Amino acid sequence: MGWFIAGRLLAAIPVLFGVSVVVFTLLHFAPGDVASVLAGPMASEAIKEAIRESLGLNRPLPVQFLKWLGNLLHGDFGTSLVYKRPVAEFIFEKFFNTALMAVSGALLACMIGITIGIFAASKAHSLFDRVTMAVTMVVGSTPLFWLGLILVLLFALTWRVFPATGMTSPVGGGGFLDVVRHLVLPAVAAAMPSAAIISRTARACMIETLGQNYIRVARAKGLRRNLILRKHAFRNALPPIATVCGLELAFLLTGVFFVEVVFAWPGLGNALYYAIIAHDIPTVQAAVLLIALSFVVINLAVDVLNAWLDPRIRVSTARQGGR
Amino acid sequence: MKGHSPDRAIVPADARGSASVGVTSGTRSGLRGLAGAWRAYRRDRSSLIALVFLLMVAGASLLAPAIAPHDPSDAVTFRHAAPMSEGLVLGADGDGRDVLSRLLWGGRISLMVAVLPTLLALALSLVIGIAAGYFGRWSDHVAMRILDMVFAFPLVLLAIVIASMLSPGILTVTVAIMVALTPYITRLVRTATQSVKGLPFIEAAHAAGAGELAIVTRYVLPNVLAPALVYATTLMGFMMVVGAGLSFLGLGTQPPDADWGVMVADGRAVLRKAPHVTIIPGVMIILVSLSFAFVGDGLRDALDPRRRHR
Numbered sequence: 001m002g003w004f005i006a007g008r009l010l011a012a013i014p015v016l017f018g019v020s021v022v023v024f025t026l027l028h029f030a031p032g033d034v035a036s037v038l039a040g041p042m043a044s045e046a047i048k049e050a051i052r053e054s055l056g057l058n059r060p061l062p063v064q065f066l067k068w069l070g071n072l073l074h075g076d077f078g079t080s081l082v083y084k085r086p087v088a089e090f091i092f093e094k095f096f097n098t099a100l101m102a103v104s105g106a107l108l109a110c111m112i113g114i115t116i117g118i119f120a121a122s123k124a125h126s127l128f129d130r131v132t133m134a135v136t137m138v139v140g141s142t143p144l145f146w147l148g149l150i151l152v153l154l155f156a157l158t159w160r161v162f163p164a165t166g167m168t169s170p171v172g173g174g175g176f177l178d179v180v181r182h183l184v185l186p187a188v189a190a191a192m193p194s195a196a197i198i199s200r201t202a203r204a205c206m207i208e209t210l211g212q213n214y215i216r217v218a219r220a221k222g223l224r225r226n227l228i229l230r231k232h233a234f235r236n237a238l239p240p241i242a243t244v245c246g247l248e249l250a251f252l253l254t255g256v257f258f259v260e261v262v263f264a265w266p267g268l269g270n271a272l273y274y275a276i277i278a279h280d281i282p283t284v285q286a287a288v289l290l291i292a293l294s295f296v297v298i299n300l301a302v303d304v305l306n307a308w309l310d311p312r313i314r315v316s317t318a319r320q321g322g323r
Numbered sequence: 324m325k326g327h328s329p330d331r332a333i334v335p336a337d338a339r340g341s342a343s344v345g346v347t348s349g350t351r352s353g354l355r356g357l358a359g360a361w362r363a364y365r366r367d368r369s370s371l372i373a374l375v376f377l378l379m380v381a382g383a384s385l386l387a388p389a390i391a392p393h394d395p396s397d398a399v400t401f402r403h404a405a406p407m408s409e410g411l412v413l414g415a416d417g418d419g420r421d422v423l424s425r426l427l428w429g430g431r432i433s434l435m436v437a438v439l440p441t442l443l444a445l446a447l448s449l450v451i452g453i454a455a456g457y458f459g460r461w462s463d464h465v466a467m468r469i470l471d472m473v474f475a476f477p478l479v480l481l482a483i484v485i486a487s488m489l490s491p492g493i494l495t496v497t498v499a500i501m502v503a504l505t506p507y508i509t510r511l512v513r514t515a516t517q518s519v520k521g522l523p524f525i526e527a528a529h530a531a532g533a534g535e536l537a538i539v540t541r542y543v544l545p546n547v548l549a550p551a552l553v554y555a556t557t558l559m560g561f562m563m564v565v566g567a568g569l570s571f572l573g574l575g576t577q578p579p580d581a582d583w584g585v586m587v588a589d590g591r592a593v594l595r596k597a598p599h600v601t602i603i604p605g606v607m608i609i610l611v612s613l614s615f616a617f618v619g620d621g622l623r624d625a626l627d628p629r630r631r632h633r
Binding site for chain 1: 468471472473475476477479480483484485487488560561564567568571572573574584587590591594595598601602605608609612613616
């Protein structure tokens with residue numbers, strides 16, 4: 001197991017390096033001159049040149065990249081062109097807010113998805129199965145931003161149960177319960193499409209497992225249905241389901257982009273959105289890097305989790321590694 | 324399973340990364356093959372309904388200049404967010420513009436954004452994927468390492484970043500989606516190519532003295548095309564959602580043009596007073612995107628001879 005994790009970690013290093021190269025080059029060629037943004041519209045060419053000199057923008061590209069990467073490794077993400085303060089000062093708070101929503105969304109999605117999937121599988125081809133699978137199909141192709149607006153329309157504008165935007169109330173807000181109240185709608189919006197995907201996977205895996213011979217043996221022994229479902233079938237159907245859940249968490253980190261914009265949730269996606277509009281390149285770079293980084297980390301975690309849940313993967317990979 | 328985003332669109336398990344290649348012998352496919360595929364496709368009722376629905380939407384959008392009752396970007400009524408009534412079948416939006424006309428004209432852009440970049444990505448992927456999978460060695464190595472890096476970015480994020488680098492517009496969305504999608508289809512084409520490459524009829528073609536180019540175009544391509552086309556069709560629905568999302572954010576279609584994503588965004592201003600302005604384009608996005616998924620399913624069964632005879 002140790003070798004397996006070490007191997008995966010080593011493989012992630014070139015990927016992360018590649019990610020930083022891609023982020024740097026993509027945004028280096030983005031339109032808009034940093035110097036003119038910083039200096040303002042009235043600045044003379046000499047002032048702009050001085051700014052370029054001080055930021056090292058007139059150096060060769062590889063030199064700039066190495067300097068940028070070096071700063072990055074020291075936790076320096078550069079200075080936001082809009083807020084005029086270090087990106088590192090505010091980006092982690094935004095990241096935390098996004099993680100809060102993505103994780104609660106993913107948990108919600110897993111709970112709903114797995115429950116529906118198991119029920120649908122245990123009553124395969126019943127009316128319940130067919131109806132829920134049709135619903136998941138529709139929800140799975142629903143745009144997140146539209147779903148968010150519909151939830152706002154129903155639960156914030158029509159019935160006024162939950163607040164429509166923000167993370168805390170402007171007056172007297174900020175407590176734990178206040179944040180939870182604000183979290184409900186965006187988390188549900190983010191969770192629904194993922195729940196749909198997870199339930200379809202869970203159903204398919206469970207049906208496959210329930211068709212195995214050892215399940216028939218368990219039934220023949222006279223074990224109770226619930227026990228068979230829980231102990232015999234679910235345990236064996238778990239690895240692929242866990243994979244999908246992990247991938248959905250990774251997806252939610254970007255999926256929440258739209259949800260954050262709709263609900264004005266002060267997270268990474270929202271920050272990225274306004275940074276893109278304002279051509280605030282350092283903020284865009286930091287946000288994209290953080291999302292891509294967590295994406296890689298979650299994928300890694302899913303691989304490891306899978307190996308832990310399913311000894312067959314562990315053994316076959318170890319054998320390959322030992323060659 | 325690293326880059327999951329498009330896999331995540333409801334794609335049946337066997338249409339994912341590991342392509343199932345239903346081998347068709349290169350020479351006998353053709354008209355007769357197509358007729359057989361159509362017969363198989365027709366048998367699946369939901370795919371057939373989805374195809375008819377897609378064709379109807381596409382037809383109505385194409386005919387928008389002729390059948391749209393009003394100019395999509397001109398106010399036709401002083402009553403903002405007017406309800407549905409005679410003359411305004413689907414009502415008016417917050418700026419008094421006819422929703423039906425905007426829906427018809429917007430369909431042209433939304434459908435184009437779903438189909439065109441996916442087809443371009445498919446063409447590009449066929450070239451890269453076959454080159455990597457068939458000729459292997461260093462071209463395979465280089466291509467796969469580059470793809471690994473791209474897979475580290477969630478598709479939607481990559482599309483948003485690319486779109487934000489260029490000036491907003493339809494062309495930008497097309498390029499962004501095409502670039503973001505290519506790695507995923509390439510991976511499938513490469514896998515499919517590798518599995519075809521080892522089959523006996525390729526060896527037979529070699530033995531018969533066929534050149535590499537002939538083998539690739541006559542024997543490899545036809546067998547790789549089917550799974551790639553199926554995957555691309557399923558992705559089109561997902562790309563319609565992504566494209567609408569980019570437009571919703573203001574990175575895509577620019578006023579006075581409007582696609583369905585822009586229409587949803589416009590509806591926000593009158594969400595309470597006139598929810599239909601937001602709901603209608605959203606429902607269209609869902610229906611069309613679902614239809615693509617069903618058509619993809621039907622195509623998969625129809626194009627795979629092994630499934631066809633079941």
